Amino acid sequence: MYTIEVNNRHIQTKDGETILNACNRAGIKVPTLCHIEGLFPTGACRMCVVEVEGMDGLVPSCAWPVKEGMKVNTFSPKALKARKTIIELLLADHPDDCLYCVRNGDCELQGLAEELGVRQRRYSGKKSQYDIDSSSSAIFRDPAKCILCGKCVRVCEEIQGVSSIDFIERGCKTEIGTAFREGLNVSSCVNCGQCVIVCPTGALREKSNLKVVIDAINDPEKIVIAQHAPSISVTLGEEFGIKPGRDVVGIMTSALRKLGFDRVFDTSFSADLTILEEGSELVHRIKNGGVLPMMTSCSPGWIKFVEEFYPEYIPNLSSCKSPQNMLGAVIKSYYAEKENLDKKKIFNVGIMPCSAKKFEAERPEMNVDGLRDIDAVLTTRELARLIKMYGMSLHDMEPEIADNPFAERSSAGKLFGATGGVMEAAVRTAYYLLTGKELEGPKIKDLRGLDGLKVVYLQIGDLKIGVAAASGLGNAKKLLKEIKNGRNDIHFIEVMTCPGGCINGGGQPQAVNIDDVKARMKALYTIDRDAEIRTSHGNKYIQKLYKDYLGEPLSEKSHKILHTHYKKRDVLL
Amino acid sequence: MSKIVESVLSNYPNASRDSLIPILQDVQELDGFLSKDSVEAIGKYLRLPTSKIYGVATFYNQFRFSPVGQYHIEICRGTACHVKGSLPVLEEFQRQLNINPGETSKDGIFSLEVVACIGACGLAPAITINGEVYANVDIDDIKKIVKSYRRKVSENA
Numbered sequence: 001m002y003t004i005e006v007n008n009r010h011i012q013t014k015d016g017e018t019i020l021n022a023c024n025r026a027g028i029k030v031p032t033l034c035h036i037e038g039l040f041p042t043g044a045c046r047m048c049v050v051e052v053e054g055m056d057g058l059v060p061s062c063a064w065p066v067k068e069g070m071k072v073n074t075f076s077p078k079a080l081k082a083r084k085t086i087i088e089l090l091l092a093d094h095p096d097d098c099l100y101c102v103r104n105g106d107c108e109l110q111g112l113a114e115e116l117g118v119r120q121r122r123y124s125g126k127k128s129q130y131d132i133d134s135s136s137s138a139i140f141r142d143p144a145k146c147i148l149c150g151k152c153v154r155v156c157e158e159i160q161g162v163s164s165i166d167f168i169e170r171g172c173k174t175e176i177g178t179a180f181r182e183g184l185n186v187s188s189c190v191n192c193g194q195c196v197i198v199c200p201t202g203a204l205r206e207k208s209n210l211k212v213v214i215d216a217i218n219d220p221e222k223i224v225i226a227q228h229a230p231s232i233s234v235t236l237g238e239e240f241g242i243k244p245g246r247d248v249v250g251i252m253t254s255a256l257r258k259l260g261f262d263r264v265f266d267t268s269f270s271a272d273l274t275i276l277e278e279g280s281e282l283v284h285r286i287k288n289g290g291v292l293p294m295m296t297s298c299s300p301g302w303i304k305f306v307e308e309f310y311p312e313y314i315p316n317l318s319s320c321k322s323p324q325n326m327l328g329a330v331i332k333s334y335y336a337e338k339e340n341l342d343k344k345k346i347f348n349v350g351i352m353p354c355s356a357k358k359f360e361a362e363r364p365e366m367n368v369d370g371l372r373d374i375d376a377v378l379t380t381r382e383l384a385r386l387i388k389m390y391g392m393s394l395h396d397m398e399p400e401i402a403d404n405p406f407a408e409r410s411s412a413g414k415l416f417g418a419t420g421g422v423m424e425a426a427v428r429t430a431y432y433l434l435t436g437k438e439l440e441g442p443k444i445k446d447l448r449g450l451d452g453l454k455v456v457y458l459q460i461g462d463l464k465i466g467v468a469a470a471s472g473l474g475n476a477k478k479l480l481k482e483i484k485n486g487r488n489d490i491h492f493i494e495v496m497t498c499p500g501g502c503i504n505g506g507g508q509p510q511a512v513n514i515d516d517v518k519a520r521m522k523a524l525y526t527i528d529r530d531a532e533i534r535t536s537h538g539n540k541y542i543q544k545l546y547k548d549y550l551g552e553p554l555s556e557k558s559h560k561i562l563h564t565h566y567k568k569r570d571v572l573l
Numbered sequence: 574m575s576k577i578v579e580s581v582l583s584n585y586p587n588a589s590r591d592s593l594i595p596i597l598q599d600v601q602e603l604d605g606f607l608s609k610d611s612v613e614a615i616g617k618y619l620r621l622p623t624s625k626i627y628g629v630a631t632f633y634n635q636f637r638f639s640p641v642g643q644y645h646i647e648i649c650r651g652t653a654c655h656v657k658g659s660l661p662v663l664e665e666f667q668r669q670l671n672i673n674p675g676e677t678s679k680d681g682i683f684s685l686e687v688v689a690c691i692g693a694c695g696l697a698p699a700i701t702i703n704g705e706v707y708a709n710v711d712i713d714d715i716k717k718i719v720k721s722y723r724r725k726v727s728e729n730a
C-alpha cells in the first residue's frame with residue numbers, strides 16, 4: 001500500500017493500481033474518454049492527463065501506476081489546458097448537431113466541452129463525410145459523431161468475443177466499421193448494445209422504435225399492450241435522477257398507463273412461465289438422455305452468437321422462447337381468446353433492457369399463427385424519453401399495480417434480471433419437480449454476484465447436477481471451449497449476453513459504473529428476500545394458465561406457442 | 574477454401590498474426606484482390622476476426638477488395654506527378670467512372686488504383702491502363718480516354 005498526494009490531499013492506494021483508479025476511489029474525478037473499467041488501458045484519448053511532480057510532461061493517469069510519495073495535481077493549468085485542447089481538436093471534425101442528437105444532455109463529449117469552458121471554435125477544417133449505418137434492427141451507427149476512442153471495438157472484442165467492428169482505413173479517413181463495410185445487420189454483430197453503453201457520444205445508439213409505438217398508441221383501432229422486463233423497474237429511475245437501485249415498479253406502471261398503453265403486464269410473469277417450461281425440458285433431457293448440457297435461450301444476443309460461432313451447440317439450446325416472446329404469444333392466444341379481443345388489433349410492446357430484443361422480436365420464427373409475438377421493443381432509455389416527451393416525470397405519480405392476469409409474479413421471475421438469476425429460479429423449480437418438495441432456504445448464494453462465470457453443484461434427490469451461469473459472451477466462450485475439450489460435470493448453463501445480466505443490458509441507462517450495476521443487482525435480491533412467493537411454480541396465475549389453457553409444461557399447445565427453433569447463420573466471423 | 578488461399582497458407586505452417594501481411598500480399602498477388610472468402614479463410618487460419626484483417630488491410634493502400642476490371646487504371650501519385658496535377662486527374666477519373674481508388678466499376682470494365690511513383694517523372698502526370706503508359710494527361714482528355722475503352726468493349730462484344 002502506498003500513500004500518494006493528490007491535489008495536496010493524502011490518499012491511500014493499492015499496490016500497482018493506476019493514478020486514475022486511486023483518484024476514483026478517493027472520490028477525485030479525472031475525466032476520461034477511452035478508459036473502460038477493468039480492461040487494460042490503451043491511453044488513446046489523453047483526456048485523463050495529470051501533472052506529476054518531478055515529471056516533465058503530463059502523464060495519462062489511466063495508464064500510470066502509483067508510486068510511494070507521488071505528488072499529483074489533477075487540475076494544474078497545464079493539465080486543464082491539455083484537456084481543453086483535446087476537446088477543441090475533437091470538435092474540429094465533429095458535426096455541430098447537439099440540438100438534434102440523441103445524446104444531447106448526457107453526451108460525454110458535450111459535457112467535457114461544457115466543463116472545460118470551450119467557448120469558441122479554435123480549429124476548423126473540412127468535416128469528414130461518413131455513411132450512416134441504419135441497417136441493423138437494433139443498433140444505429142453515425143460515424144460522423146465518432147471520436148475514435150475505441151471503446152466499442154474493445155468491448156465487442158474483449159468482453160463479448162464477437163469482434164464485428166474494428167478501426168478501418170487510416171489517417172483522417174479512419175473510422176469504425178465492419179469487415180468489408182457490410183451493414184451491421186449482415187455482420188456478426190449480435191445486437192447486444194454493449195458498444196452503445198460505453199460510447200461517449202451519439203455515434204452509437206439503439207434503433208429507435210418510439211415512432212411506431214406512439215403511432216400505435218394513437219391508433220384507436222389498436223389495443224396496445226406494454227410488458228416490462230424484470231430489470232426495468234430497478235434502472236428506469238436513474239433516467240430521472242433517482243439513485244441507482246430503487247425499485248420504481250409502481251410509478252412506472254402508472255406512467256405506462258398515462259402514456260396510453262391499454263394494458264400493462266409484467267414480463268416477470270412469463271419468466272415464471274419460462275422456468276416451468278425450461279425446468280421441465282431440463283428434467284426431460286436428463287431423464288431421457290437428451291442433449292446436455294442444456295443452455296438457456298432467453299438472451300437473444302447469445303442465441304445469435306451460438307448460431308454464428310457455435311452452430312454445433314444449437315441442439316443444446318433450450319427450445320423455449322424468451323419471456324418477452326412467451327408473454328407476447330400468450331397475449332395473442334390465451335388472453336385474446338379469454339377477453340374476446342381481436343388478435344390482429346393487439347400491438348405488443350416490450351419494454352426491455354436490451355437492444356437485441358429488437359432483433360429477437362423481428363425473427364420470423366417468433367410468431368403464433370402468423371402473428372408476430374412482439375410488435376415493437378423500447379429500451380429503458382427510450383421509455384424514459386417517451387415519458388419525458390409527454391411532459392411527465394416519475395416524481396409526482398402514485399404507484400399502481402399491473403393488470404391481471406399477468407401482474408402476479410414470483411420473485412424468482414424477477415431474478416431473471418441479473419446473472420445467475422435464471423439459474424436460481426430454475427433450480428428452485430427443478431428441485432420441486434424432481435423431489436416434490438420445496439428447496440429449503442431458496443437463496444443460492446453461489447449463483448449471486450457479478451462474477452462472469454459461476455459454477456455450482458447441487459444434490460437434488462439422488463441426482464447430482466452441475467449448473468453454471470456465464471455473463472458477457474467472452475465468458476460463455478471460455479466455458480464452451482472447456483466443454484468442447486470434454487468438461488462434462490455441467491448439465492445446465494445460463495448465459496446472459498451482457499456482463500452482469502440484463503441489469504447492465506445494452507438498452508439500460510448509459511455512463512454507469514460498477515457500483516451502479518451492483519446497486520441494481522442488490523435491488524433485485526431485496527425484492528426476492530422480501531417476497532411472499534419465491535418460486536415460479538408457486539405463482540397461482542401460472543398454475544391457472546396451465547389449468548385453463550396450456551395443460552401442462554411441454555404440452556402440444558405449449559410447444560406451439562411457447563417454443564421455437566434456431567438456425568445456423570452464415571456471416572463473416 | 575479456394576485453391577489459391579490453400580496453397581498460400583501451406584507456405585506458412587504454424588503461422589501467427591505476424592504473418593498476416595505477407596499472407597495477404599501473397600493472396601492478392603495470385604488472386605488479384607482479397608475476397609471475402611479469402612479473408613475468412615485467412616482469419617480462421619490465424620484465429621483473427623475478419624473485421625481485424627479488414628482493418629489492417631485497409632490501413633495499407635496496396636490491398637484491394639474487388640477483382641480488377643477489364644481495364645485497370647493506375648494513377649501515379651508520386652511527387653512529380655503530384656506537382657504536375659495528378660490529383661485533379663484522379664478526381665476526374667473518379668467522376669467519370671463513379672468509383673474510388675481500390676474499386677471496380679459495377680459493369681466490371683474499369684478499376685482504379687493509386688500508385689506511388691512509376692518512374693515516368695518526365696511524363697508527369699502519368700497514368701497506365703493495363704500497363705500502357707499515358708503521358709502528360711490533361712483532364713480534358715480523360716473523358717475521351719474512357720470513351721475509347723468503352724468503345725473497344727462494345728466492339729468486342
Ligand code: SF4
Pocket residue numbers: 094095096097098099101102103104105107108109110145201202203
Ligand atoms: S455526440 Fe455529443 S457533442 Fe456530438 S452532436 Fe451529439 S450531443 Fe453533441
Ligand code: SF4
Pocket residue numbers: 139152155156160162163164165188189190191192193194195196
Ligand atoms: S452490438 Fe454487441 S456485437 Fe454488435 S457491435 Fe456492438 S458490442 Fe459488438
Ligand code: SF4
Pocket residue numbers: 145146147148149150151152153176195198199200201203204
Ligand atoms: S463509436 Fe463511440 S465508442 Fe466507438 S470509437 Fe466512436 S466514439 Fe468511441
Ligand code: FES
Pocket residue numbers: 031032033034035042043044045046047048049060061062063
Ligand atoms: S482515459 Fe486515459 S488516455 Fe483515454
